[in-house]
Amino acid sequence: MKLLIEHLHKAFESRIRLGIMSVLAVNDSLDFNALKDYLDVTDGNLATHLKSLEKENFISVKKSFVGRKPNTRYFMTKAGKKAFDDHLKALEKLIKSRR
Amino acid sequence: MKDDQYYIQDIAVMRSMMERSTKFMSVSGLAGILAGIYALAGALIAHQYLYTEGNLTGLVVTAISVLILAIGSAVFLSRKKAAKRREKAWNPTAKRLVVNMAVPLVAGGLLILIVMANGLFILMAPCTLIFYGLALFNAGKFTYEEIKGLGLIQIALGLLGASFTGYGLLCWAAGFGLAHIIYGMYIHYRYER
Numbered sequence: 651m652k653l654l655i656e657h658l659h660k661a662f663e664s665r666i667r668l669g670i671m672s673v674l675a676v677n678d679s680l681d682f683n684a685l686k687d688y689l690d691v692t693d694g695n696l697a698t699h700l701k702s703l704e705k706e707n708f709i710s711v712k713k714s715f716v717g718r719k720p721n722t723r724y725f726m727t728k729a730g731k732k733a734f735d736d737h738l739k740a741l742e743k744l745i746k747s748r749r
Numbered sequence: 750m751k752d753d754q755y756y757i758q759d760i761a762v763m764r765s766m767m768e769r770s771t772k773f774m775s776v777s778g779l780a781g782i783l784a785g786i787y788a789l790a791g792a793l794i795a796h797q798y799l800y801t802e803g804n805l806t807g808l809v810v811t812a813i814s815v816l817i818l819a820i821g822s823a824v825f826l827s828r829k830k831a832a833k834r835r836e837k838a839w840n841p842t843a844k845r846l847v848v849n850m851a852v853p854l855v856a857g858g859l860l861i862l863i864v865m866a867n868g869l870f871i872l873m874a875p876c877t878l879i880f881y882g883l884a885l886f887n888a889g890k891f892t893y894e895e896i897k898g899l900g901l902i903q904i905a906l907g908l909l910g911a912s913f914t915g916y917g918l919l920c921w922a923a924g925f926g927l928a929h930i931i932y933g934m935y936i937h938y939r940y941e942r
Contacts, residue, residue, distance in 0.1 A: 665759070665762055668759060668762055668763060668766075669762060669763075669766045672762070672763040672764075672766035672767050672770075673766050673767070673769075673770040675767065676767045676770060676771050677770055677771065677841075680770070680841065684770075684840065684841050687836060687837050687840055688766065688769055688770050688836075688840075689766075690835060738760075738763065741756050741759060741760055742760075744756055745753060745756055745757060745760075748753055
């Protein structure tokens with residue numbers, strides 16, 4: 651049981667970070683505003699969570715221009731995808747083992 | 750250690766976030782019902798034009814009015830539904846839905862103009878059904894999956910109307926009118942209450 655808990659990644663303890671990862675798992679890339687809409691959080695709050703996921707190397711940014719406006723798009727890295735899949739598997743196992 | 754409910758809730762969050770960001774769920778069943786009613790009224794007017802006066806301009810005006818009313822109601826009610834879900838209606842999933850519907854619809858629209866220019870008026874109604882059906886079938890990937898079934902019904906009615914000339918308008922009324930109302934009611938009662 652202890653082992654199972656260890657597979658649950660600390661970074662995903664926050665529901666907002668879990669939400670960001672879920673959304674990026676099924677979309678190639680999304681900009682800040684789209685993420686904000688889906689998660690229903692404030693700018694500052696979202697930025698903090700994005701930063702911490704970036705620090706873990708789970709997500710990465712792609713900067714470009716739309717016309718003259720700078721546009722920052724977020725996407726999941728390979729490491730992020732693996733961590734997310736492992737987390738999901740661990741959750742499933744945990745719930746099953748307790749039934 | 751957290752309890753089961755917490756982890757189950759975690760999985761629920763993941764699931765709903767994935768769905769929310771890939772599918773446009775603010776499609777309105779009520780708008781479907783309204784579109785069906787407009788279509789039935791339009792078909793009645795078109796019937797008058799076809800069998801009494803043979804007035805092509807009147808027919809085209811009727812068709813365009815039905816289209817504008819239907820799209821207008823859909824946009825208005827989708828925005829209302831999105832606001833209720835605390836989402837923006839015009840989000841990336843909505844864009845994806847519109848782009849994927851636009852390709853078959855624009856192709857169909859152009860074909861109908863060509864068909865009209867060649868005087869093959871009996872094929873107009875079946876063409877609208879077939880291409881609209883293809884658009885709906887495509888849309889099923891980006892919103893309620895049930896929409897795929899509605900698309901198949903429209904395609905079948907279009908092919909039926911094309912093979913039995915003289916029943917084109919009847920098939921059109923069944924597809925755009927009746928099928929819309931039935932599907933609209935289904936979506937409304939299943940998801941909007």
